[in-house]
Amino acid sequence: MNAPTIQNVNCGDCPIRHRAVCARCDADELEVLDSIKYYRTYDAGQPITWSGDRMDFVGSVVSGIATLTQTMEDGRTQMVGLLLPSDFVGRPGRDTAAYNVVATSTVVMCCFRKKPFEEMMAKTPHVAHRLLEMTLDELDAAREWMLVLGRKTAREKIASLLSILARRDASLQLHKDSNRRVFDLPLTREAMADYLGLTLETVSRQVSALRKDGVIELEGKRHVTVPDMGRLMEEAGDDSDGGCLI
Amino acid sequence: MNAPTIQNVNCGDCPIRHRAVCARCDADELEVLDSIKYYRTYDAGQPITWSGDRMDFVGSVVSGIATLTQTMEDGRTQMVGLLLPSDFVGRPGRDTAAYNVVATSTVVMCCFRKKPFEEMMAKTPHVAHRLLEMTLDELDAAREWMLVLGRKTAREKIASLLSILARRDASLQLHKDSNRRVFDLPLTREAMADYLGLTLETVSRQVSALRKDGVIELEGKRHVTVPDMGRLMEEAGDDSDGGCLI
DNA sequence: CGACGGATTGAAAGGACTCAATATGTGTGG
DNA sequence: CCACACATATTGAGTCCTTTCAATCCGTCG
Numbered sequence: 001m002n003a004p005t006i007q008n009v010n011c012g013d014c015p016i017r018h019r020a021v022c023a024r025c026d027a028d029e030l031e032v033l034d035s036i037k038y039y040r041t042y043d044a045g046q047p048i049t050w051s052g053d054r055m056d057f058v059g060s061v062v063s064g065i066a067t068l069t070q071t072m073e074d075g076r077t078q079m080v081g082l083l084l085p086s087d088f089v090g091r092p093g094r095d096t097a098a099y100n101v102v103a104t105s106t107v108v109m110c111c112f113r114k115k116p117f118e119e120m121m122a123k124t125p126h127v128a129h130r131l132l133e134m135t136l137d138e139l140d141a142a143r144e145w146m147l148v149l150g151r152k153t154a155r156e157k158i159a160s161l162l163s164i165l166a167r168r169d170a171s172l173q174l175h176k177d178s179n180r181r182v183f184d185l186p187l188t189r190e191a192m193a194d195y196l197g198l199t200l201e202t203v204s205r206q207v208s209a210l211r212k213d214g215v216i217e218l219e220g221k222r223h224v225t226v227p228d229m230g231r232l233m234e235e236a237g238d239d240s241d242g243g244c245l246i
Numbered sequence: 247m248n249a250p251t252i253q254n255v256n257c258g259d260c261p262i263r264h265r266a267v268c269a270r271c272d273a274d275e276l277e278v279l280d281s282i283k284y285y286r287t288y289d290a291g292q293p294i295t296w297s298g299d300r301m302d303f304v305g306s307v308v309s310g311i312a313t314l315t316q317t318m319e320d321g322r323t324q325m326v327g328l329l330l331p332s333d334f335v336g337r338p339g340r341d342t343a344a345y346n347v348v349a350t351s352t353v354v355m356c357c358f359r360k361k362p363f364e365e366m367m368a369k370t371p372h373v374a375h376r377l378l379e380m381t382l383d384e385l386d387a388a389r390e391w392m393l394v395l396g397r398k399t400a401r402e403k404i405a406s407l408l409s410i411l412a413r414r415d416a417s418l419q420l421h422k423d424s425n426r427r428v429f430d431l432p433l434t435r436e437a438m439a440d441y442l443g444l445t446l447e448t449v450s451r452q453v454s455a456l457r458k459d460g461v462i463e464l465e466g467k468r469h470v471t472v473p474d475m476g477r478l479m480e481e482a483g484d485d486s487d488g489g490c491l492i
Numbered sequence: 493c494g495a496c497g498g499a500t501t502g503a504a505a506g507g508a509c510t511c512a513a514t515a516t517g518t519g520t521g522g
Numbered sequence: 523c524c525a526c527a528c529a530t531a532t533t534g535a536g537t538c539c540t541t542t543c544a545a546t547c548c549g550t551c552g
Contacts, residue, residue: 070393072483078396080389091382098386125371132378135385136337140344142388143326147316149395150324150443154508189531197396202508204532221516221531237318400540435499445541450500467499467548 010034014110019086020060021134024126032124036116042066042103048089049097057111058090064107065186068099069194079195081138084168088134092118104186149197152237157196158206159235162216166226181226189221210235256280260356265332266306267380270372278370282362288312288349294335295343303357304336310353311432314345315440325441327384330414334380338364350432395443398483403442404452405481408462412472427472435467456481 011017011030022033039062042048048066049055061083068081080099083089089101089109121128148160169183185192189207193200210216215235217225226232233239257263257276268279285308288294294312295301307329314327326345329335335347335355367374394406415429431438435453439446456462461481463471472478479485 068389070389072393072397073485074483076397078393080392093379099389125374128371128374128378132374132381133339135378135381139381139385139388142385142392143314143316143345146326146388146392146395147318147324149392151318151322188529199509200531201510201533205508208532237320239319434497446499447501447542448540451540454500 011037014062016060016062016086016110020110021088021127021131022060024130025124026126029120029124029126032120033112036112036120038111040109040111042107042109044103044105046103048101048103048107048109049099051097051100053097054095055090055097056095056114058088058092058114058117059109059111061085061087061089062108062110065104066107067102067104067191067194069102070099077194078197079191080142082195088131090114092121092131104191154196154198154202155206155209155235156237157198158192158203158210159215159232160238161192161196162210162224162226163229163232163236163238166224166229166232179228179230181229183224185222185224257283260308262306262308262332262356266356267334267373267377268306270376271370272372275366275370275372278366279358282358282366284357286355286357288353288355290349290351292349292353294347294349294353294355295345297343297346299343300341301336301343302341302360304334304338304360304363305355305357307331307333307335308354308356311350312353313348313350313437313440315348316345323440324443325437326388328441334377336360338367338377350437400442400444400448400452401455401481402483403444404438404449404456405461405478406484407438407442408456408470408472409475409478409482409484412470412475412478425474425476427475429470431468431470 011022011025011034014020017023022030025033040059042064051071063085066083066089067079068083069077069079071077083101091098092114095114117127121131148157152160165185166181166183170181187195189200189203192198193203196203198206207216207218211218214227215231217227219225257268257271257280260266260268263269268276271279286305288310297316309331312329312335313325314329315323315325317323329347337344338360341360363373367377394403398406411431412427412429416427433441435446435449438444439449442449444452453462453464457464460473461477463473465471
């Protein structure tokens, strides 16, 4: 079922070279990483780690999208992270996974066996420094999301998610018109619901409402056009003063 | 208004010596920290930093409790962190505060001017390593909290908060009876509401309901007795299998 | 004592959920 | 090429939980 194992590419040619945990590494360090890394591909829907399971590797998402979720015994689930290319999976110093990580699309991971990776972290500063930076960014994102989960209405939650996805996409592409955005939803309605602490029915209703009110346009279920980012950010309850905060 | 500035104590005698960002430092490093640190005291209710303001120091909470909050323009606020002794405030590499930090009780901070602290981080590994460890722990806590905010009922939210406070307290004290816990709430009903994404009225109602159902006992508004931690954790929706997970 | 902030309690309203039916789209096999 | 199954998504109706608005209580401090 799996796509064939990807050939190891040279770290220098890696698409996430300057954003991932290895971003700050010099040539010598890259050589070490090169020697302990291996690629692995996961199909859409496939689990990458399961909460509580032993985990003997850490790694970076090279391409594709994965989700980090937590589950209660009765099945209620909350997404606690959305992993995009360059994001890091696993925690040095811990040997069991704390969350469920599931590939949402086909995902290519650049994996490192945990032991050698930890040894490298202890010896050279660049990986640890970059990982600290990335972890602090993730903490900020998590706290931003706590405001969304705790205090926003369903409509604001949807607008917040769309605004984040739109901005993320914008950072990858050029846009003549800075107010207009076009992108594809990488998530099903259910995944959106799990992200936002809603039911999928409520997600569907609020997406429809935003469409009816002209805040977004839809082609099919997944292709979204935002005619006016300022308007969307108002709907999200964010101050849109900055306008173009990237 | 302020309590008199605290005398600098020797780092070796500091109550948070082995839990704070300096936990891993050796004697030489402590000497450097000693030379750039200064203590500062904040009264209950006093702001420590305000979101968006310039911040020229970072530091550790030595004693007392502070809250990290985010606010929307219309006044809705969400607590995104509860700072206890040894917790770190500020982010190296950023010069404006991202959150409101407010002292809930009298707070003593051990502050470092940001510039020299960053220089030290760049030169010696121990501070950065410990900060990474602490940040990863905070990220885990934030993600745990996302599940609470997104998926738990009001009653479960209250039980979750009480259970966390009880366990935190337990880690500081000895208890003959591992099932029984006694502690003081460090938060007002409003602060609890901001933590949990509820209104203060709902908090009040659910606390009363838990009391009526015998899950907790109250003396005054703040003094809480948990006769059976297992029962409380069931109410929180956590699996209480472990029983004594600290 | 009276004023104040924090907390409790009540009644009514509203927003999100639940349950259920229907639609849309995709892939498989006849 | 169509029929069918299946997953995903939309829509509706009714319910329930939390919020909102309001009144009251409690303890502390001038």
